[in-house]
Amino acid sequence: MRSGVGFVITGLVVGALGIAGGAWWGAGHPIPGFLAHHFKVSSRAGPKKKEEPRLAVKAVRASRQDVPVAFEYTGTIVSPRDAALQARVTGFVVERPFEPGGHVKKGQVLFRIDPRPFEVALKSAEALRDQAKATVSFAQAEVNRTEQLADKGFATEQRAQQNQSNLATAAAKLEEAEAAIARQRLNLEYAVIRAPFDGRSSLSMANIGDMVIENQTNLVSVVQVNPIDVQMALSSEDAEAVRVAQGEGRVKVQLLDVGREPVREATIYRLDNRFDPRTGRRLVQAWLENADERYLPGRFVRARIEVGRQDRLLVPTIALSAQLDQQVVWTVDDTGTVHMTAIEVGDVYGDNTAVLKGLKPDTLVVTDHLQSMRQNLKVEPRIGDEVSAVGSTPAQGEARH
Numbered sequence: 001m002r003s004g005v006g007f008v009i010t011g012l013v014v015g016a017l018g019i020a021g022g023a024w025w026g027a028g029h030p031i032p033g034f035l036a037h038h039f040k041v042s043s044r045a046g047p048k049k050k051e052e053p054r055l056a057v058k059a060v061r062a063s064r065q066d067v068p069v070a071f072e073y074t075g076t077i078v079s080p081r082d083a084a085l086q087a088r089v090t091g092f093v094v095e096r097p098f099e100p101g102g103h104v105k106k107g108q109v110l111f112r113i114d115p116r117p118f119e120v121a122l123k124s125a126e127a128l129r130d131q132a133k134a135t136v137s138f139a140q141a142e143v144n145r146t147e148q149l150a151d152k153g154f155a156t157e158q159r160a161q162q163n164q165s166n167l168a169t170a171a172a173k174l175e176e177a178e179a180a181i182a183r184q185r186l187n188l189e190y191a192v193i194r195a196p197f198d199g200r201s202s203l204s205m206a207n208i209g210d211m212v213i214e215n216q217t218n219l220v221s222v223v224q225v226n227p228i229d230v231q232m233a234l235s236s237e238d239a240e241a242v243r244v245a246q247g248e249g250r251v252k253v254q255l256l257d258v259g260r261e262p263v264r265e266a267t268i269y270r271l272d273n274r275f276d277p278r279t280g281r282r283l284v285q286a287w288l289e290n291a292d293e294r295y296l297p298g299r300f301v302r303a304r305i306e307v308g309r310q311d312r313l314l315v316p317t318i319a320l321s322a323q324l325d326q327q328v329v330w331t332v333d334d335t336g337t338v339h340m341t342a343i344e345v346g347d348v349y350g351d352n353t354a355v356l357k358g359l360k361p362d363t364l365v366v367t368d369h370l371q372s373m374r375q376n377l378k379v380e381p382r383i384g385d386e387v388s389a390v391g392s393t394p395a396q397g398e399a400r401h
Contacts, residue, residue: 055372059332059364059381062315067349069241070306072256075232077299079223080287081197087212087219088190089113100204104195104222111193111219113212118191122184129177136174139167199224200293223297228290230255230266230303233281238305242268242284245307252306253286255295260302264288268305312346312354314387319367320345320353329359330366330373338366338377352387 095112098104142163195201204220206212212219230253234242245251246268254262266286275282286303288295295301321328323340331341343358359365364381366373 052378054336054378054380055369056380056382057332057366058368058384059366060316060319060384060387062313062355062359062361062363062365063387064311064361065314065349065352065387066309067312067314067347067354068306069308069310070304071238072302072304073232073234073238075230075301075303077295077297077301078229078231078285079199079225079297080227080229081199081224082221082297083196083223084221085110085193085196085219087113087193087214087217089118089187090214091117091191091212093206093208093210093212096204096206096208098195098201100201100220102201104199104201106195106197108195109192110195110201111206113191113193115188115191118184118187122181122188125177125180125184129174129181132170132174132177135170136167139163139170143167193219195222197222197224225293225296226290227287228295228297229270229285229287230295230301231283231285232303232305233276233279233283234305236275236280236282239271239275239282239284241307242305243271246271250308254304254306255288256302256304262304264294266303312349313356313359313361314349314352315355315359315365316367316387317348317351317353319365319370321370321373329355330370331359332364332366332379332381336378336380338373338375338379340373340375 091113093111094114096110097112098108098110104110143166146163199222202221202223206217206219242251251268253266253268255264255266257263266288268284268286270285272283315329319329321330323342326342327345328340328342331339333339341358341363344356346354346356348354364383366379366381367384
């Protein structure tokens with residue numbers, strides 16, 4: 001009895017589900033899988049999924065370009081002529097007829113030290129010289145007289161020798177007096193300090209009335225500012241590249257501004273005769289025109305040395321991404337599919353970077369929406385201008401050929 005009731009209830013439930021399912025299916029909805037299996041009715045397929053729209057991206061083709069072989073160094077501006085003038089006599093400064101910090105001409109008077117003590121000393125030395133001359137004349141006369149008496153047997157050999165000694169002593173005194181005169185004349189000359197060459201003077205702390213000490217007091221320095229030199233310490237590899245290129249006349253040196261743009265050219269004309277054993281570097285000097293005095297001694301500058309040209313495959317630097325320790329670019333094939341491509345990069349040339357390995361010429365490289373890129377993504381590439389090499393900013397202090 002109880003089992004019969006169960007069959008009736010089950011039949012009613014299935015019937016109700018059948019009616020509801022028929023109504024659901026009639027309205028165009030798919031029948032649930034368990035009902036479709038029960039009623040042997042296939043689930044009605046849903047609407048076909050539309051293809052995802054492609055992302056529009058900018059892309060450029062990797063291109064081979066002729067680029068410079070160059071390296072950069074920090075250099076120091078040095079003057080080819082730099083003189084620190086000291087007092088060469090002791091005395092008081094009585095005149096300073098120049099403007100400290102201004103331009104000076106070769107031979108121009110910079111300081112005058114009171115000459116009166118040296119003038120007095122010169123007169124005293126001249127008087128000693130006259131006295132020595134008189135002594136020499138008397139000693140010479142004695143020698144002559146002794147020789148005549150000796151010939152007649154009225155003078156001894158000892159007396160003749162004594163007179164010869166007196167003459168030699170008098171002559172030495174005369175030479176000493178002449179040296180004293182030369183010394184005092186030199187002091188008078190040293191009392192006037194002149195510019196040794198054309199250049200610019202430094203600020204000076206020596207004023208009129210100051211006491212200056214011989215070979216101790218610094219008066220002023222004078223430096224040549226046009227032309228002027230830039231000095232750099234090159235690695236052994238770069239020094240050799242410069243030496244070879246210089247022999248072939250293809251070395252080019254450019255001074256860079258804060259934006260690393262070339263602003264002035266220089267010419268290497270000196271290479272040191274040895275490498276510094278402490279650093280393994282060789283000093284080189286290049287001269288540059290400096291009429292506007294933009295570069296003064298002691299200033300640090302950035303210089304780029306170009307020693308030749310080479311062919312390199314370039315891509316825009318903005319196209320580079322980093323995946324762990326690997327540099328990658330996102331490339332696009334003929335079907336518009338994106339692929340992550342690992343590369344090995346080299347020097348930077350303007351807005352572009354050299355690719356040494358991992359990429360072929362004319363490959364399309366994505367340059368925007370890099371954060372949205374993923375493997376096998378479908379995109380619509382919009383090809384931009386061709387890659388061009390502008391300038392060179394290689395790694396600091398090393399040539400990478």
